[in-house]
Amino acid sequence: MLQSLSRVLKLLRVGSRVLGDAMRRRDFIKVIAGMTAAWPLAARAQTYPSRPLTMVVPFAAGGGFDVMGRLLAARMSEILGQQVIIENATGAAGIIGVNRVVNAAPDGYTFLFGSIGTHAYNQTIYKKRRYDAIADFTPVALFAEQPMVLNTRKDFPANNLPEFIDYVKKDSAKLQFGSAGPGTTTHLGCALLNAVIGVNVTHVPYRGGGPAANDLIGGQIDYMCLNMGGAAPLIVGKQIKAVATLSRSRSPLMPDLPTAHEQGLTDFDVVTWNAFFLPKGAPKEIVKKLNDATSQAMDTPAGCTSSVSRASRSSADRRNTSPSLSSMKSHDGQAQLRRTDFRWIEGLRPFGSTPASERVHGGPYVRSSGSDCCSYGRARSTPCGA
Numbered sequence: 001m002l003q004s005l006s007r008v009l010k011l012l013r014v015g016s017r018v019l020g021d022a023m024r025r026r027d028f029i030k031v032i033a034g035m036t037a038a039w040p041l042a043a044r045a046q047t048y049p050s051r052p053l054t055m056v057v058p059f060a061a062g063g064g065f066d067v068m069g070r071l072l073a074a075r076m077s078e079i080l081g082q083q084v085i086i087e088n089a090t091g092a093a094g095i096i097g098v099n100r101v102v103n104a105a106p107d108g109y110t111f112l113f114g115s116i117g118t119h120a121y122n123q124t125i126y127k128k129r130r131y132d133a134i135a136d137f138t139p140v141a142l143f144a145e146q147p148m149v150l151n152t153r154k155d156f157p158a159n160n161l162p163e164f165i166d167y168v169k170k171d172s173a174k175l176q177f178g179s180a181g182p183g184t185t186t187h188l189g190c191a192l193l194n195a196v197i198g199v200n201v202t203h204v205p206y207r208g209g210g211p212a213a214n215d216l217i218g219g220q221i222d223y224m225c226l227n228m229g230g231a232a233p234l235i236v237g238k239q240i241k242a243v244a245t246l247s248r249s250r251s252p253l254m255p256d257l258p259t260a261h262e263q264g265l266t267d268f269d270v271v272t273w274n275a276f277f278l279p280k281g282a283p284k285e286i287v288k289k290l291n292d293a294t295s296q297a298m299d300t301p302a303g304c305t306s307s308v309s310r311a312s313r314s315s316a317d318r319r320n321t322s323p324s325l326s327s328m329k330s331h332d333g334q335a336q337l338r339r340t341d342f343r344w345i346e347g348l349r350p351f352g353s354t355p356a357s358e359r360v361h362g363g364p365y366v367r368s369s370g371s372d373c374c375s376y377g378r379a380r381s382t383p384c385g386a
Contacts, residue, residue: 048107048289049108052082053082055072055086055276056097057086058095058112059090059097059208060210061088062209062211063230064230065113066208068230075297079296093122094115094122095118095122098118099130106138106282106283111277111278114274115275116185136280137278137280140290142274143274144273146271147251147269148185148225148228149227149235150225150260151234152241154217155219159243160244160263161243168201169199172199172201176222177222177223178204179204180208185272186227189272191203192270193260209226213240223243228253246259246270248269
């Protein structure tokens with residue numbers, strides 16, 4: 001650091017001799033002010049991290065994303081030498097937690113556990129955008145890409161997808177599906193499935209995937225679409241019943257579970273991804289350190305973290321849409337956001353119903369009928385309610 005300061009002072013002396021009296025006093029003051037402002041960021045980047053970090057998970061504790069975040073946080077704490085603290089800032093399909101990071105200082109100590117929901121769906125289905133998924137963030141690392149899974153309560157009278165479709169078509173008025181909230185991946189995944197098979201089932205939105213999964217286990221709701229990482233432990237523990245992997249290829253986490261594509265829904269593919277984001281303006285040195293720590297955490301040969309890593313990379317190879325997930329650089333993150341595939345959202349266009357984007361969705365028994373999606377019968381660039 002002292003060597004860097006010495007070089008700066010040397011440059012100032014050289015600049016003064018060259019410019020001489022031609023440099024006006026106020027211009028010189030501007031140069032000094034600019035370098036003074038940049039110096040603390042450079043110094044902090046060299047010593048980062050020097051205190052605990054906060055990973056903001058914009059969903060409820062106990063859900064699949066929360067579990068994944070805690071697994072990564074534990075290993076990243078060891079790698080970085082500072083504790084990574086989980087903060088569950090829930091509500092409004094993740095918007096509350098996202099804005100917590102948008103308004104944070106870009107010093108690397110507050111970062112977001114983002115998802116395709118927070119950085120793609122929310123930008124499309126809400127009438128009023130609360131943030132810009134590209135302009136307000138610095139992408140750090142894309143670390144997970146995994147399929148969704150159709151799950152039912154364990155006593156549901158169907159054991160495969162054709163049986164599920166037949167039963168739901170006959171009794172759709174009596175059934176309910178749960179989600180982590182309107183506009184989330186768990187909501188839109190099942191909404192698309194309902195649209196494709198031609199049923200209208202009551203949607204029960206919760207404050208996060210954890211509470212919804214608990215009610216699925218308890219039999220209060222009939223089915224739910226969970227990401228593979230969150231569903232696998234519940235399936236293995238026989239707490240819920242798995243019906244189909246909602247993708248074209250099987251997952252290495254559940255290789256014996258047939259896909260929707262195999263069971264008759266040709267090319268049905270619902271995949272979610274997760275990435276870390278810092279506020280805009282984060283120094284490149286800090287982004288690299290956090291990216292490296294994420295990569296090392298994903299490569300850890302331990303239990304669940306290793307399983308998530310294998311599932312993520314397998315999915316990336318299958319889709320051929322992402323670079324090496326755990327080592328994705330910031331500019332790759334921008335590209336991933338811009339090329340996010342909305343094919344399956346557009347599949348809802350013929351089945352659109354009343355928008356639920358601005359509805360207060362406080363508890364597990366706030367019910368609404370239909371898919372609760374925006375009407376996609378208009379151009380995708382047109383926001384809901386417009």
